[in-house]
Amino acid sequence: MSRLARIAGFAAVLASGLAMAALLAIEPIEAHNRNALALSVDGCLVTQRTLHLPFPCLQVDQDSGPAGGYAVIRPPLGRSEVLLVPTAPIVGIESPALLAKNAPPFFQEAWAARRFVVAALPNDPGWAGLGMAVNSRPSRSQDRLHIHVDCLQPAVVAALARSAPHIGDRWTRLPMTLEGGRYWARQVSAAEFATINPFAEMHDGIPAARRSMADMTLVVAGIARPGGKPAFMLLAAETRVRGTARAVGEDLLDHTCRLAADS
Numbered sequence: 001m002s003r004l005a006r007i008a009g010f011a012a013v014l015a016s017g018l019a020m021a022a023l024l025a026i027e028p029i030e031a032h033n034r035n036a037l038a039l040s041v042d043g044c045l046v047t048q049r050t051l052h053l054p055f056p057c058l059q060v061d062q063d064s065g066p067a068g069g070y071a072v073i074r075p076p077l078g079r080s081e082v083l084l085v086p087t088a089p090i091v092g093i094e095s096p097a098l099l100a101k102n103a104p105p106f107f108q109e110a111w112a113a114r115r116f117v118v119a120a121l122p123n124d125p126g127w128a129g130l131g132m133a134v135n136s137r138p139s140r141s142q143d144r145l146h147i148h149v150d151c152l153q154p155a156v157v158a159a160l161a162r163s164a165p166h167i168g169d170r171w172t173r174l175p176m177t178l179e180g181g182r183y184w185a186r187q188v189s190a191a192e193f194a195t196i197n198p199f200a201e202m203h204d205g206i207p208a209a210r211r212s213m214a215d216m217t218l219v220v221a222g223i224a225r226p227g228g229k230p231a232f233m234l235l236a237a238e239t240r241v242r243g244t245a246r247a248v249g250e251d252l253l254d255h256t257c258r259l260a261a262d263s
Contacts, residue, residue: 038144041071041085058082058116061109070106072113080120080257081150084110090145093134094214098145098199107132107198107220110147117149121260125151127230128161129259131221133249136239137214148250151257152221153179160185160223160233167233171205174235181247183237187223190230198234208238215240217249 033039044057054060054071061069069087084106090097097103110132118124131152134145156178163174164187171184184206188196202218203209209216219235237247 034141034143037073037083037085037142037146038089040073041087041144044071044073045087059113060087062087070104070109072116074116079255080117080260081148081253081255082113082116083146083148084113085144085146091143092137092140092145092214093199093216093218094137094212095145099197099203103197103199105197106145106147108194110149111193111220114149117151117257121151121257122262123260125257125259127222128152128157128224129222131156131219131253133219133253134217135248135250136217139217139239139248139250148253150253150255151259153252153254154258155179156221156252157259160221164223164225164233171236178235179248179251181217181237181239181249181251183219183235183247185236186234188232188234189225190232193220193232201234202236206236209236212238212240217247219249219252221252 040056044054044060045062048054048057048060048062057071057073059072061071071085071087072082073085074082086104086106088097098106114130117130129151131150133148135148159174159176159178163176163185166172167174167185167187169186169188171186174183174185177183186201186205198218198220199213202216203213206216215238217237217239221233221235223231223233225231235249235252237249239247
């Protein structure tokens with residue numbers, strides 16, 4: 001490795017560290033750097049290319065396609081949660097690039113990244129104990145698309161287990177709220193999930209999403225069908241109700257991972 005490459009790599013490490021520090025100031029949303037996550041991931045790309053290390057990320061995929069690759073990073077002070085972040089400058093859930101026919105399988109890659117969540121826990125919460133969430137534009141703190149991956153809230157797991165027999169492959173309003181939000185839901189098998197784009201499924205299936213993707217939140221939760229067969233529940237909600245943000249997809253996740261706690 002050349003001296004210049006080493007210098008570039010160490011500079012990227014320093015820049016990434018500063019960007020991660022900026023992420024610590026998460027309240028109020030308007031008061032901190034909304035590009036800190038993007039800067040951190042950009043730094044991961046440089047260190048991967050120059051030092052062959054993904055630091056401060058856990059993984060970097062350098063796909064050279066038009067939408068770029070992705071990085072997996074643990075947020076500051078995160079216990080088990082990881083974020084899957086595109087390396088391309090995709091701002092958020094409202095980006096048209098996410099609806100393209102050749103859109104990268106970000107949710108599928110995020111589900112694969114659950115291994116980093118499980119590895120950080122004392123116990124495996126199981127397929128039906130894990131989920132992924134993308135917040136709406138009004139609810140997010142960073143302007144680079146990121147998929148949260150972590151344990152689900154125990155109450156959400158229980159509610160989805162009760163509702164699953166009544167939810168099919170078409171979007172249906174759940175009869176109850178989840179962490180204060182009203183969600184549409186639809187089931188997909190594990191095999192079907194491998195082939196779909198959840199962003200496009202929400203956009204094409206829910207009128208509110210076609211009106212404004214920016215105001216939608218999207219969650220994908222692992223569930224178990226009868227006999228323990230693995231499947232997924234797609235959950236979508238409009239976050240602005242009469243001008244007030246009500247549903248936050250990330251709220252369905254439990255960053256303390258009570259489902260994996262030692263008994």
